[in-house]
Amino acid sequence: MSGLAIKPDGIYVDVTFGGGGHSRAIMERLGPNGRLVGMDQDMDAWANRLQDERFTFAHGNFAYLKNFLRYYGIDGVDGILADLGVSFHHFDDVERGFTFRADAPLDMRMNRSAALTAADLLNTYDEERLADILYLYGELRQSRRLASAIVKARPLSTTGQLVDTVRPLLKSYQEKKELSMVFQALRIEVNGELDALRKLLAQSLEVLNPSGRLAIITYHSLEDRMVKNFMRTGNVEGKQQKDFYGRVDTPWHVVTGKVIVPSAEEVERNPRSRSAKLRVAELIDRPVNNSRQQ
DSSP states (O other), rough: OOOTTTTTOOEEEESSTSSHHHHHHHHHHHHTTEEEEEEEGGGGGGGGOOOOOTEEEEEGGGHHHHHHHHHHTTTOEEEEEEEEEEOOHHHHHHSSSSSSSSSSOOOOOTTOEEEEEEEEHHHSSHHHHHHHHHHHHHHOHHHHHHHHHHHOOOOOBHHHHHHHHHHHOOGGHHHHHHHHHHHHHHHHHTHHHHHHHHHHHHHHHHHEEEEEEEEEEEOOOHHHHHHHHHHHHHHHOOOBBTTSOOOOSEEEEOOOOOOOOOOEEEEEEEGGGGGOEEEEEEOOOOOSOGGGGG
């Protein structure tokens, strides 16, 4: 909340509404003329919507943030908050297939109306493509052996079958960590998470008002690297563009010089927050031509 520097009469967007915890904290700081849009692609979040005339719930992926704001007649906002990754709800509802803690259908869709499930992916992608996903999104060194085992074990329909297939190839002393990496890789592909994040970042330049704040909580190195690069240079690749005087030409001022991580007390209360990193940047001014962000 401190990073967002909320103005009582400002307009804010919580693009990962989920259980509504962040949105409630924002609403507490808004005055009667303030406004908040809560977005979520999972329709389950609708049940948590806030009963307040200043609040609008938008069912959709934050990759289309600009279109949703235009639909609701909003030209610019003063702050965007994104809490990336999987919510507690997704993990706790084991039937959604996001966790290896119980045997459940291989689903992993954040938007249940989306076509592709984890089962579809595992049973139809060729071995090379599966290996690439496990290596790029799960950062698993044994990705090719894992992909080969999955192809030989087809068809797979449950998380338990997947765990039984890959477990012999995992290091016993870090089995849970590597299982998490396998599930992370599949989830990212099923939901197109990195592409959606790339689009959100690009659109933030178009919808934030000057001096508006972008606050993003990341949980793994892939998304954190994109966010860090974008806030420092104005593009997710981290390519520096310099002005005539040799200064880095970026539309952002990074508010969090050092990434903010949970305190030891918070991690003890909520072990899932252990890997969370918060980065905040303030938009200096909208670029005249931001085609390089697309």
